[in-house]
Structure formats: C-alpha cells, structure tokens
Amino acid sequence: METTPGAGTPEPKRTVDVASLKALAHPLRVQILDTISRLGPQTSGTLAEILGESTGATSYHLRQLARHDFLREVEGRGSGRERWWDRPKGSLQIVTRELADNPATSEAAHLVSREFEHHRAAALADFMEHGWLEEPSEWSDSAMVSTSNVRLTAAQLAEVSAKLEAYAAELLAPYRGQGAAExxxxxxxxxxxFPLAVGRPAAAAPRTSSEEKP
Structure with a gap:
C-alpha cells in the first residue's frame, strides 16, 4: 500500500521498516497522517478541531509520527507553542507482503492497511452521498467515479498498475505544492x-476506534 503527498519532480520512495510500521499502527496516528496528506500542514490545534480530539492527544501523536519520519516540522512557520507539521516529499510504501506475513508485524500491517482503506472508503461514500447534488456544479461536473472491468494475468495487472502510477505522477506533477490559494x-x-474476490465472500467494512492500542 502506497501513499503520496507529491512534488513536482521525481521524489524518493520510502519503504517503511518494522519499527516505523509498529509506531504508525494506531488509528489516530493513521488519521493524522491521512489528514495532513489530504489537507496539507497542520498544528496540534487544527488537527484537534478537525478530528474531534484533544490537543494533548494530537500533540503526542504528532511527536511520535515525527520520531519515525512520517512528519516533519515546517521551518519558519509558527512558534514553539504552535508548531506546524507536514509530510516529507515523496511516497511511502507502508505495507509490504513481507511485513504482512511477518508474525511480528502482521497485526500492525493489517491495522494500518484497514485504517487507510476505511478513510478512503469513507471519503468516497461521502462524495457519493452528498457531492453529486450538493457541491457547486463546477466541482460536481468536474468529478469522475469510474469502474473498469477487464480480465488480466498477474503480469498484465502489474504492467497496468505501473503505467497508471507513472501516468498519475506525471499528470499531477504541475499541481503539487499549490497550497492555499483562491x-x-x-x-x-x-x-x-486489483483482482476481484472470486469464490469467497467480500470482507465486511471495518470498524475501529481511536482508543485502540498499537
């Protein structure tokens, strides 16, 4: 599983190690990382307001994420009491087959993967429920929700995935780093x-809580 904050030029890809994966394996930490990936730099106060948490909780988890290089302090912005945090440039390979198969990290890998997918599904569900009809027409008319079905070999799927990833990076590069602008x-x-689940039931939607321990 990969997540990318993006930049205008090719950026390094970091594969998360065992210690970093275990540090990330807390629902609120995944939520903080995902929120900053979506919205850009945040403070403990702005995150507390967005996520409905206390500033003490968001501040603590921000520091833990920074210890493992998931976040960095934004230089020249804020003060000692209001520190701004952002994602480092480049993409993160967060969950690999090796980490998922390792008994020491499998629980953490599944928690992190489940949390990211829950947030992504929730964002899409919110748009499907409200976006088409409630957003201004210039936004709803510009959106696209599309599904394509095709039969592929594993090698063909790998080729398609690589080309999609490369094309997305090229297409979005000019818009990276726009920040807050009118x-x-x-x-x-x-x-x-991904291959469809043939011959086995689909998994139920996950339900997790920020009280869950890593």
Missing part, C-alpha cells in the same frame, strides 16, 4: 487496480 480545494483521486 479557488484551490483538497481533491482526492483514487486509481484502484
């Missing part, structure tokens, strides 16, 4: 490519 809003783009 007319600019957070936009989330999903490109999914």
């Amino acid at each position: 007319g600019v809003r957070p936009v989330q783009i999903h490109i999914n490519a």
Whole structure:
C-alpha cells in the first residue's frame, strides 16, 4: 500500500521498516497522517478541531509520527507553542507482503492497511452521498467515479498498475505544492487496480476506534 503527498519532480520512495510500521499502527496516528496528506500542514490545534480530539492527544501523536519520519516540522512557520507539521516529499510504501506475513508485524500491517482503506472508503461514500447534488456544479461536473472491468494475468495487472502510477505522477506533477490559494480545494483521486474476490465472500467494512492500542 502506497501513499503520496507529491512534488513536482521525481521524489524518493520510502519503504517503511518494522519499527516505523509498529509506531504508525494506531488509528489516530493513521488519521493524522491521512489528514495532513489530504489537507496539507497542520498544528496540534487544527488537527484537534478537525478530528474531534484533544490537543494533548494530537500533540503526542504528532511527536511520535515525527520520531519515525512520517512528519516533519515546517521551518519558519509558527512558534514553539504552535508548531506546524507536514509530510516529507515523496511516497511511502507502508505495507509490504513481507511485513504482512511477518508474525511480528502482521497485526500492525493489517491495522494500518484497514485504517487507510476505511478513510478512503469513507471519503468516497461521502462524495457519493452528498457531492453529486450538493457541491457547486463546477466541482460536481468536474468529478469522475469510474469502474473498469477487464480480465488480466498477474503480469498484465502489474504492467497496468505501473503505467497508471507513472501516468498519475506525471499528470499531477504541475499541481503539487499549490497550497492555499483562491479557488484551490483538497481533491482526492483514487486509481484502484486489483483482482476481484472470486469464490469467497467480500470482507465486511471495518470498524475501529481511536482508543485502540498499537
């Protein structure tokens, strides 16, 4: 599973190690990382307001994420009492097959993967429920929710996935780093490519709580 804050030029790809994965494996930490990925730099106060948490909780988890290089302090912005945090440039390979199969990290890998997918599904569900009819027409008419079905071999799927990833990076590069500007809003783009569940029931939607321990 990969998540990318983005930049205008090719950026390094970091594969998360065992210690970092275990540090990330807390629902609120995943939520903080996902929120900053979506909305850009935040403080403990702005995150507390967005997520409905206390500033003490968000401040603590921000520091833990920074210890493992998931976040960095924004230089020259804020003060000692109001520190701004952002994602480092580049993409994160958060969950690999090796980490998922390792008994020492499998629980953490599944929690992190489940939390990210829950947030992504919730964002899409919210748009499907409200976006088409309630957003201004210039935004709803510009959106696209599309599904394509095709039969592929594993090698062909790998080729399609790689080309989609490369094309998305090239297409979005000119818009990275726009920050807060008039007319600019957070936009989330999903490109999914995966084999369908044939012969087995689909998994139920996960339900987790920020009280869950890593």
